[in-house]
Amino acid sequence: MAGPPPARSGGEGVGRAGGRRRLSGRSATxxxxxxxxxxxxxRAACLPSEPRAPPRPHPCEGRRALAPPLHGPGRTGRRRAxxxxxxxxxxAGLCLPRPARGGPxxxxxxxxxxxxxxxxxxxxxxxxxxxxxAGELDAxxxxxxxxxxxxxxxxxxxxxxxxxxxxxxxxxxxxxxxxVFDRFRRWAAAGPKxxxxxxxxxxxxxxxxxxxxxxxxxxxxxxxxxxxxMRASTSAVFFAAAGQEATMDAARRLAALTHGDPAAWxxxxxxxxxxxxxLDGADPLERLPQALxxxxxxxxxxxxxxxxxxWHPGLATxxxxxxxxxxxxxxxxxxxxxxxxxxVRAAVNLGGDTDTVAAVTGTLAGARYGRAAIPxxxxxxxxxxxxxxxxxxxxxxxxxxxxxxxxxxx
Ligand SMILES: [Mg+2]
Numbered sequence: 001m002a003g004p005p006p007a008r009s010g011g012e013g014v015g016r017a018g019g020r021r022r023l024s025g026r027s028a029t030x031x032x033x034x035x036x037x038x039x040x041x042x043r044a045a046c047l048p049s050e051p052r053a054p055p056r057p058h059p060c061e062g063r064r065a066l067a068p069p070l071h072g073p074g075r076t077g078r079r080r081a082x083x084x085x086x087x088x089x090x091x092a093g094l095c096l097p098r099p100a101r102g103g104p105x106x107x108x109x110x111x112x113x114x115x116x117x118x119x120x121x122x123x124x125x126x127x128x129x130x131x132x133x134a135g136e137l138d139a140x141x142x143x144x145x146x147x148x149x150x151x152x153x154x155x156x157x158x159x160x161x162x163x164x165x166x167x168x169x170x171x172x173x174x175x176x177x178x179x180v181f182d183r184f185r186r187w188a189a190a191g192p193k194x195x196x197x198x199x200x201x202x203x204x205x206x207x208x209x210x211x212x213x214x215x216x217x218x219x220x221x222x223x224x225x226x227x228x229x230m231r232a233s234t235s236a237v238f239f240a241a242a243g244q245e246a247t248m249d250a251a252r253r254l255a256a257l258t259h260g261d262p263a264a265w266x267x268x269x270x271x272x273x274x275x276x277x278x279l280d281g282a283d284p285l286e287r288l289p290q291a292l293x294x295x296x297x298x299x300x301x302x303x304x305x306x307x308x309x310x311w312h313p314g315l316a317t318x319x320x321x322x323x324x325x326x327x328x329x330x331x332x333x334x335x336x337x338x339x340x341x342x343x344v345r346a347a348v349n350l351g352g353d354t355d356t357v358a359a360v361t362g363t364l365a366g367a368r369y370g371r372a373a374i375p376x377x378x379x380x381x382x383x384x385x386x387x388x389x390x391x392x393x394x395x396x397x398x399x400x401x402x403x404x405x406x407x408x409x410x
Contacts, residue, residue, distance in 0.1 A: 110370040111279050112237045112407035113400050116162070118340060118366020119233035120399055121378040122358035123158040124150070126348040127194075134351035144381050149193065153381025157194045158230035158359040160187065160386055163394060165254060166234030166402050175250050181209035181257050183388075190388030194355075196227045199258045209257065217260020224263040226326035228255035229271055230356040233363040236275035237406040247272045248294055266299040267323040270307075271360065274331075278367035279407075285335055307331050313350050321353040330360040340365045340373035371400070 128147030129136045137143070146152035164183040172179060181203075188195060188203040198220065202212045217223045235254055239247040251272035252265040259265065270291055277287035288307055295303055305311060306328030313332060316325035329350055337343040340362075347361035348354045366374065379396040386392045394402070 107281065107370065108279055109404060109407055109409045110372060111281075111367050112240075112409075113371035113403040114340070114366030114369060114374065115233045115237055115275055115279070115363050116166070116366070116403035116406070117371055117374055117379060117382075117396060117399050118344070118362035118364075119162060119230075119359045120155050120159040120362070120384060120396075121374055121382055122344045122347065122360070122362025122365075123230070123355045124153050124155045124382055125344060125378060126354035126356070126358035127154065127156050129348055129351065129354040132351050132354065135349050136351065136354075137345060137348040144378055151383075153378075153383055155382065155384040156355050157192055157196070158356055159384050160192060161231035162234045163384060163386060163399075163402065164389075165231055166238065166406055169235060169238045170402075170405055175253065177253060177257060178209045180254065181212075184257065186388040187386070188388075192387045193385075196225060196258075198223065198225065199227050202258050213256060213258050213260050223259050223261040224323050225259065225321055226264075226267075226323050226353065226356050226360070228257075228259045228264050228268045229323060229326055229360050232268055232271050232275070232360070233366075234402065234406055236272040236363065236367075237279070237403060239272065240276040240279045241408065244273055244276065244294060247276050261323075262296060263299055263302070264323050266295045266303065267327045270295060270303060271327060271330075271363065274364060275367045278364065284364060284368060285331070288331070303327070309335065312336075319352055320350065320357050326353065326357050326360055329357050330364055333357075333361045334364050334368060337365075340369040341375050341378075371403075 125137070125143060127150040128145070130148060144152050146154065150156070161184065164187055165180055168176060168180045168183055184199075185203045188200055198216060201220075202216045205212055205216065207215055213223075232251065232254075235250060236247070239250045242250075248269035251269040255265045255268035259268075273291040273294065274284040274287060277291070278284045292300055292304055292307065302324055306316075306324045311328055311332065313320065313325065313329045316328065318325055320326050320329055329347060333343045333346040333350075337346055343365040344358050344362050347358040350357060382396045382399075384394040384399070386394065
């Protein structure tokens with residue numbers, strides 16, 4: 001099923017400013033007054049003809065995974081408010097195999113931490129420049145200094161949602177989609193500084209987890225934003241040991257909680273698979289053909305285009321808040337640089353949706369180069385407020401611990 005391509009501006013995270021909101025308060029682009037009634041009609045109409053996918057076994061033996069809604073919208077606008085507090089690390093059961101200590105598995109753990117921390121620092125580094133022009137990071141001449149409503153090192157919704165996903169996976173020992181949705185919903189209700197407009201509408205609309213995104217997508221059509229890419233680091237680490245099929249399947253199901261366009265599902269599945277390859281010690285760029293072969297055929301050509309070696313962000317036909325140029329730009333940043341910091345800086349300097357493009361780049365580059373490649377001056381000020389979670393704020397050490405547990409190493 002092919003999703004509608006996003007317009008060049010406006011709509012689901014693809015408009016330069018029209019799809020986003022930066023100040024606190026409820027969305028100015030909340031569904032039209034007729035939407036709730038339409039949604040009810042759609043729900044009534046789609047239930048008989050769209051049976052939910054049957055539950056599939058979770059890759060972790062002895063655990064279960066609930067079926068996701070394979071339909072739903074993506075994110076668009078932004079909102080800002082604020083929360084703070086301190087983290088209390090939680091221990092949780094694991095179902096993935098625990099690697100032995102030492103040897104190459106230490107490198108794997110370093111890469112897993114690199115993916116989680118790399119995404120977070122990319123998010124925090126890019127946040128002050130969101131919606132800005134290209135080259136602003138270089139022009140400013142300093143890093144992790146905050147701005148645009150963000151404190152130095154403060155991570156945004158990208159990392160906050162990734163943490164929520166990761167903690168749900170650990171608490172349930174696998175994919176428990178209603179729980180992930182509930183965590184998203186509590187977070188959204190607590191007033192995060194930044195949230196995608198469509199994500200907010202899906203999470204606050206009152207519809208059940210397995211219908212909310214689908215209904216929103218059917219009413220609003222545009223949903224190919226990058227909002228499910230941005231939160232992929234934790235689930236990519238968690239599912240990597242389960243293999244390609246399980247990883248990509250879980251990615252699609254997680255994406256579909258908030259994004260209805262299959263393009264978003266496939267882009268998120270691609271990112272998960274590239275991270276999995278990197279954690280295995282492979283070059284994710286060399287795995288691109290293999291990963292693309294596992295993409296839904298109707299989505300493959302467009303991804304092949306933006307992931308091709310001769311593609312660059314200047315060829316993008318949409319704002320980089322859309323899923324294709326966002327993933328394409330992250331891969332471009334990895335391909336055209338030689339280290340973690342260089343790749344993430346390149347992503348931020350593209351301008352536009354800087355926090356998310358850098359978060360996705362940081363996920364890939366962190367998995368490729370490892371935790372040790374992340375500059376300490378980026379991780380020291382890093383902090384991740386978690387609205388709706390008792391005032392907790394995670395720091396880099398907390399994220400290291402989360403990554404280790406997700407990788408099955410702690
Ligand atoms: Mg963000």
